[in-house]
Amino acid sequence: MKSYFRLFISITAIATLFACSNNEKTQPEVDSQAQTEQTSIRLQQKSRDEKLHAYDAMKSLPRVVQGYKSVYRHWPQSIRDFDNGDYFFDSDYMAESINKGFIVYLALTANDPGYKLWSLPERSEYGYQLAENGRNLAKSNKAQLLAEIERDYHIEAQKGALIFLLPNRTAD
Numbered sequence: 001m002k003s004y005f006r007l008f009i010s011i012t013a014i015a016t017l018f019a020c021s022n023n024e025k026t027q028p029e030v031d032s033q034a035q036t037e038q039t040s041i042r043l044q045q046k047s048r049d050e051k052l053h054a055y056d057a058m059k060s061l062p063r064v065v066q067g068y069k070s071v072y073r074h075w076p077q078s079i080r081d082f083d084n085g086d087y088f089f090d091s092d093y094m095a096e097s098i099n100k101g102f103i104v105y106l107a108l109t110a111n112d113p114g115y116k117l118w119s120l121p122e123r124s125e126y127g128y129q130l131a132e133n134g135r136n137l138a139k140s141n142k143a144q145l146l147a148e149i150e151r152d153y154h155i156e157a158q159k160g161a162l163i164f165l166l167p168n169r170t171a172d
Helices: 002-058 060-072 091-096 142-152
Strands: 102-108 115-121 126-131 136-141 153-159 162-167
Touching (some): 002 060, 002 102, 002 115, 002 136, 091 153, 102 142, 102 153, 115 142, 126 142
Parallel strands (some): 102 162
């Protein structure tokens, strides 16, 4: 009986040691996986926050441009259209609506919907373009967006952080 008891104690001790050593091996893997998931969640949240701030920086501009079209039954063609004295939302109002930390580009185009918008955070390598007639904000590399803007448009005027653009002759 004593030999069975000793065998039982020995097996229990070995099993306990094995379980503890096995647990120590898997614990860092679990902690490492949890940290990876937490990092991923933080990066996703940061990306959502940046996108929301980029939209907030320019959200009133589509309303102003579309309002102009509603009043005058055509899209504005230049900054002068906003500053004609008859339209309530002039270019100064538009410039004041831009959030700090952003540069916003507004291109007035001849094609429907009559404008294009880009919101570029000053402290990010990414920028956002209002796409799909204002229903989506597309994230892109800021340098790429600036190259496209420079290729297709020229600056008509700048008021604070708002830059008014007109299409080059070859652009839409």
